[in-house]
Amino acid sequence: MSSTEAAPRGAAAATVGIDWGTTHRRAYVLDAAGRCLREHADGEGLLAARGRFEASLAALLAALDADGEGVEVLMSGMVGSAQGWVEAPYLDVEVPLAMLRERQVGVPGPNRRIRIVPGVRLRRGERVDVMRGEETQLLGAAALGHADGWFVLPGTHSKWVQLRASTIVDFATYLSGELYALLSREGTLAAAMSGGEAHVAPAFAAGLAAAADGALSNALFGVRARVVGGAMAPGDARSYLSGLLIGAEWHDLRRRCGGRWPDAVTLVGEPGLAARHADAARAFGVALHGVDPRAAHLAALASLR
Amino acid sequence: MSSTEAAPRGAAAATVGIDWGTTHRRAYVLDAAGRCLREHADGEGLLAARGRFEASLAALLAALDADGEGVEVLMSGMVGSAQGWVEAPYLDVEVPLAMLRERQVGVPGPNRRIRIVPGVRLRRGERVDVMRGEETQLLGAAALGHADGWFVLPGTHSKWVQLRASTIVDFATYLSGELYALLSREGTLAAAMSGGEAHVAPAFAAGLAAAADGALSNALFGVRARVVGGAMAPGDARSYLSGLLIGAEWHDLRRRCGGRWPDAVTLVGEPGLAARHADAARAFGVALHGVDPRAAHLAALASLR
Numbered sequence: 001m002s003s004t005e006a007a008p009r010g011a012a013a014a015t016v017g018i019d020w021g022t023t024h025r026r027a028y029v030l031d032a033a034g035r036c037l038r039e040h041a042d043g044e045g046l047l048a049a050r051g052r053f054e055a056s057l058a059a060l061l062a063a064l065d066a067d068g069e070g071v072e073v074l075m076s077g078m079v080g081s082a083q084g085w086v087e088a089p090y091l092d093v094e095v096p097l098a099m100l101r102e103r104q105v106g107v108p109g110p111n112r113r114i115r116i117v118p119g120v121r122l123r124r125g126e127r128v129d130v131m132r133g134e135e136t137q138l139l140g141a142a143a144l145g146h147a148d149g150w151f152v153l154p155g156t157h158s159k160w161v162q163l164r165a166s167t168i169v170d171f172a173t174y175l176s177g178e179l180y181a182l183l184s185r186e187g188t189l190a191a192a193m194s195g196g197e198a199h200v201a202p203a204f205a206a207g208l209a210a211a212a213d214g215a216l217s218n219a220l221f222g223v224r225a226r227v228v229g230g231a232m233a234p235g236d237a238r239s240y241l242s243g244l245l246i247g248a249e250w251h252d253l254r255r256r257c258g259g260r261w262p263d264a265v266t267l268v269g270e271p272g273l274a275a276r277h278a279d280a281a282r283a284f285g286v287a288l289h290g291v292d293p294r295a296a297h298l299a300a301l302a303s304l305r
Numbered sequence: 306m307s308s309t310e311a312a313p314r315g316a317a318a319a320t321v322g323i324d325w326g327t328t329h330r331r332a333y334v335l336d337a338a339g340r341c342l343r344e345h346a347d348g349e350g351l352l353a354a355r356g357r358f359e360a361s362l363a364a365l366l367a368a369l370d371a372d373g374e375g376v377e378v379l380m381s382g383m384v385g386s387a388q389g390w391v392e393a394p395y396l397d398v399e400v401p402l403a404m405l406r407e408r409q410v411g412v413p414g415p416n417r418r419i420r421i422v423p424g425v426r427l428r429r430g431e432r433v434d435v436m437r438g439e440e441t442q443l444l445g446a447a448a449l450g451h452a453d454g455w456f457v458l459p460g461t462h463s464k465w466v467q468l469r470a471s472t473i474v475d476f477a478t479y480l481s482g483e484l485y486a487l488l489s490r491e492g493t494l495a496a497a498m499s500g501g502e503a504h505v506a507p508a509f510a511a512g513l514a515a516a517a518d519g520a521l522s523n524a525l526f527g528v529r530a531r532v533v534g535g536a537m538a539p540g541d542a543r544s545y546l547s548g549l550l551i552g553a554e555w556h557d558l559r560r561r562c563g564g565r566w567p568d569a570v571t572l573v574g575e576p577g578l579a580a581r582h583a584d585a586a587r588a589f590g591v592a593l594h595g596v597d598p599r600a601a602h603l604a605a606l607a608s609l610r
Contacts, residue, residue: 031607126514127527128527173527175494178524187487213558215560217479221462225478226433274548
C-alpha cells in the first residue's frame with residue numbers, strides 16, 4: 001500500500017517514521033514542515049528482515065524516494081528488541097512518554113541518522129509485561145489530547161494501558177488475537193466450529209457475558225460444550241469465542257478498576273477489531289473514544305523529530 | 306499394552322469394559338466372578354475407528370479371547386457421542402450416578418449384548434458443560450468409597466466435579482492440556498521457550514501463584530513477557546505455563562467454594578499429571594486423596610454389569 005497526501009510537488013523527505021513489527025512494517029515520509037508526503041505498508045517485519053535490516057531499510061527508503069543523506073529515520077516496534085536490529089533497552093513504567101524522545105537509541109552507520117524508540121516494561125510483584133511500538137502510538141495519542149485514562153490497542157496481543165498526565169502508569173497485554181487464531185484453526189474448538197468468519201452479533205454478546213465468570217480456561221471448553229450439548233449452533237462458535245476473549249479483557253479492566261466500569265476508554269486501532277470493542281463498550285455502558293492509529297503515529301513523529 | 310492378573314487358567318471372559326475415547330481406548334476383560342483376566346490399551350480411538358466401529362470392536366474382542374457369544378460389552382467415553390458409534394443421550398446433572406446403569410444404550414447387533422454408558426451434561430444459566438467417560442470413573446470412585454466432595458480428573462480436558470452422595474451436582478471442564486500443547490508447540494510463547502519437558506519446580510510454583518490473579522489471557526502473555534523482560538529463563542517457561550494452567554483450575558475451585566480452599570480434593574488420574582496436582586494441593590494447603598483410575602474403572606464395571 002502506498003499513498004500521497006496533499007503536499008507540494010517535489011517536496012523533499014526530511015523524516016521517515018517506521019513502525020517495524022514482528023510480521024508487518026508501516027512507514028511514513030515527512031517533509032521538513034512535518035507534512036506526510038508518502039506512506040507505505042508491507043509484510044517485511046522482523047521475521048522477514050532478520051539478519052539484513054540495513055539492506056531492507058535501504059531498499060525501503062529508496063522505494064520511498066527518501067534515501068537522501070540528511071533524512072532522519074525514527075523506528076519503533078520489535079526492530080528494537082533483542083531479536084531486532086539494535087536493542088533499545090526498555091523504559092520502566094511511571095516514566096513520562098516524553099522521555100521516549102530522549103532515550104532513543106542510535107543505529108551505528110555512516111550516512112544517516114537512524115534511531116530506535118525504546119519499549120516499556122512493567123515489573124510489579126508477580127506481574128511482568130512488555131510493549132514495543134504501542135508506547136509510540138500512545139505518545140501520539142497523548143499529543144492529540146488523549147493523555148489520561150484507560151486505553152486499548154487491540155491486536156494479536158491486545159494492550160490495555162493506563163495513562164496519567166502522559167505517563168504510562170500500568171498496562172496489561174492479552175493473548176486474545178493469538179488464542180483466537182490458534183483455537184479457530186486446530187484442536188477441539190475448531191472441530192466444533194462451522195462456517196466462515198462472519199460476525200454473529202448475538203453469539204458475540206453471549207461470549208462477552210460468559211466472560212464475566214472469569215474462568216477463561218473453563219469458558220473456552222464451553223465453546224465446544226455449548227455446541228455438543230445442543231446450546232449453540234456450530235456457525236456461532238467463532239463469534240462466541242471472539243466475545244469470550246474480548247470480554248475477558250473488559251472484565252479484567254473492571255476488576256482493575258475496583259469492580260466498577262470506568263466512564264470511558266480510548267481505543268487506538270484499526271476498524272475491524274475497533275467495531276468489536278465498540279460492541280463491548282456499549283454492552284458494558286462505557287463510552288469509547290477512538291483515535292486513528294495513523295494520526296497517532298504522525299503525531300508521535302512530530303514529538304520525536 | 307496387555308497384562309494378566311492372577312486368575313484361574315482358562316477362565317472364560319464374561320464381561321468386557323471399554324473406555325473408548327477420542328484418541329485412545331482401554332479394555333478390561335472380566336470373568337463371571339468379576340475378576341480382571343486381561344487388559345489392553347491402544348490408539349484406536351474414535352478418530353481412528355470412525356465408520357468401522359463394529360469391525361474394530363470385533364478385532365479387539367478376538368485379540369482378547371473375549372469374542373464368545375455370551376460376552377457382555379460395556380463401553381463409555383466418546384464412542385457414545387454424536388460422532389461415535391451409537392449416541393447415548395446425556396444425563397443432566399443432579400442425576401445419581403447409579404442411574405448410569407439404567408440409562409445405558411444398547412447397540413443393535415445379532416450376537417452380543419453391547420451397551421454404552423451415557424455422558425453427563427450441565428446447563429445452568431450461561432454455563433454449559435459436558436463429559437463422556439469421566440462419569441464412569443466417578444461411578445467407580447464412589448463405589449470405592451469416594452462419594453462426596455470435589456474431584457479432579459486431569460487430562461487434555463481436565464474435569465473438576467462435585468459429588469454429593471454419589472450424585473454429580475456440579476462440574477467444570479478446563480482446556481488446560483490442550484492449551485499447554487498448542488502454546489508449547491507454536492506461536493509467541495513457544496518462541497520464548499527453550500529446553501525440553503523437564504519439570505522445573507520453582508517455575509511451576511511461580512505459575513501456580515501467578516494464576517491467583519485470575520486474568521489468564523494476560524498471564525499467558527506474561528510467559529513471554531517474563532522471558533523477554535529478563536524475569537525468567539527460557540528453560541523455565543514450560544513449567545511456568547503448566548503452573549499457570551493448573552493454577553487457574555485450582556484458583557477457580559477456590560472461587561467456586563466461596564473464596565476458601567476446600568479441606569480435600571480427590572484425584573482420579575495417571576501419575577504424571579497427578580504429581581503436578583499434588584504440588585498444587587501442597588502449595589494451597591489442601592489434602593489430596595488419590596484414586597487409581599484402573600481400580601475406579603473396574604469398580605464401575607462391577608456396578609454396571
